Amino acid sequence: MADIKPFPCIRPREDVAHRIAALPYDVYNREEAKKEVIKESLSFLKIDRAETGLADSVDIYDDKVYEKAKETLNSMIEEGLFITEEMECYYVYELIMNGRSQTGLTACCSIDDYQNNIIKKHENTREEKELDRIRHVDTCNAQTGPIFLAYRSNDVIQKVIDKTKEKEAVYDFTSPDAITHRVWRIDDKSHITAIRTAFHEIGDIYIADGHHRAASAVKVGLKRREEAGGYTKEDEFNYFLSVLFPEDQLMILPYNRVVKDLNNHTVEEFLDKISEHFTIIPKGTDKVTPEQKGDFGMYLQGIWYKLEVKEHIKNNLDPVESLDVSILQKHLLSKILGIRDPRTDKRIDFIGGIRGLTELEERVHTDMEVAFSMYPTSISELFSVSDAGLLMPPKSTWFEPKLRSGLFIHKL
Incomplete structure (x- = not known):
């Protein structure tokens, strides 16, 4: 009480x-x-x-x-x-x-x-x-x-x-x-x-x-x-x-991500590695605002892509592992880009959703290499993680x- x-x-x-x-x-x-x-x-x-x-x-x-x-x-x-x-x-x-x-x-x-x-x-x-x-x-x-x-x-x-x-x-x-x-x-x-x-x-x-x-x-x-x-x-x-x-x-607004480099991968190598866990859909210059859980936007070299999580990693029932921020961190940021600890790694920055997708494009055109737009964490997901006594990854929510x-x- x-x-x-x-x-x-x-x-x-x-x-x-x-x-x-x-x-x-x-x-x-x-x-x-x-x-x-x-x-x-x-x-x-x-x-x-x-x-x-x-x-x-x-x-x-x-x-x-x-x-x-x-x-x-x-x-x-x-x-x-x-x-x-x-x-x-x-x-x-x-x-x-x-x-x-x-x-x-x-x-x-x-x-x-x-x-x-x-x-x-x-x-x-x-x-x-x-x-x-x-x-x-x-x-x-x-x-x-x-x-x-x-x-x-x-x-x-x-x-x-x-x-x-x-x-x-x-x-x-x-x-x-x-x-x-x-x-x-x-x-x-x-x-x-x-x-x-x-x-x-x-x-x-x-x-x-x-x-x-x-x-x-x-x-x-x-x-x-x-x-x-x-x-x-x-x-x-x-x-x-x-x-x-x-x-x-x-x-809750999304908390988007921008990363400084591709971890020594060529663009072709980077996209090939992403395709193991995500379906990649090129969108040209059309900004990608994810419309459902499991979808991400990616901006790279002036092109937007829609990334869709593949089924083999989509149905995780763990309240933390199933978060979109966790999926991106585990299967892309950490595994491919080498960002093990987003709290301390200087190669990653976080952009509050209030700033919009134009901010992501501007960062890629200035001091970053690739940007990711997120679907926002829901309040029910926040409650589920808290009820389980677990912790969210950093920068999961923007109110x-x-x-x-x-x-x-x-x-x-």
Whole structure:
């Protein structure tokens, strides 16, 4: 049973929310983040990427960066740019991209549920990536970027959300990337009880995006427990900030691949080796967007090919081995191109589906040799892998639209 609780939120003042809300910290490199803060002086990147307010000579992991984040957050709260809710509430968060809407619930999840695998993972985390957010959360004494979670649809929760959306929104704005963001507050005690009870009955929750943020938040919570000596279940450090979406509202985009060379094969040798496991169909200059599981697009020397998985490797019932990303990795990227570990191999790069197929062509014409377009991993596949206690290959899913940081802050 999942413990999904309301919380006393720190959130932007209504008239500045559209200026404060920012894409997640890890979407930008240092230079890009600095440009965003110059362009919008209230951007939450001032806090999430506090090195933007320091000299370029300061290392991004220097203690000064985390102290700057804390100082900036507290200053903006003191200036009245953020307001602090006294009541524990849930928040309905709707995002609309290209006319398509998805609506989630902003709440706090239990670190014990994470520890006990009620909140399920499908990716490994790397300690060095966790450390940055551990220091950020611990120094700021706040969680500033929500974890993107998914759950199996529930009528009780959906009815409360739909009813809440009939009211006037707390926030309603469109960000520069043309995503509309709307937020409503759930402060009715009967609705809060109904939601919390429904999540108790749902059970499993799944991390869709934000594995490192989740792991970092949990480690800070465990650190705070140890420091406190004694604690109660209601202490805020026992919970981490999340937005939870029902499975039927989520859209996963493909995570495409580009590779630097053909591993010393000629084009003819490369195509011949591919034909052992894939049927190759030349498509000329027509871009190939895979329309079903088991199909891939390949762009090589100005020509697009459709690759269809042959039957002898198609019917694997293992939830990880049957993923398209696994099939491509095992039977082509590793076996033919020699890319054994896509996490560390510098010859491969990954392109989010939001960038389209033109981006793949451009990379092949500049710094890469071959590109592969993928059919997106489904949410049911993500659930199956997580339920089996297994892990997906890296870069298996790309979720859009991205949640904004700075709209909801959870103080520890």
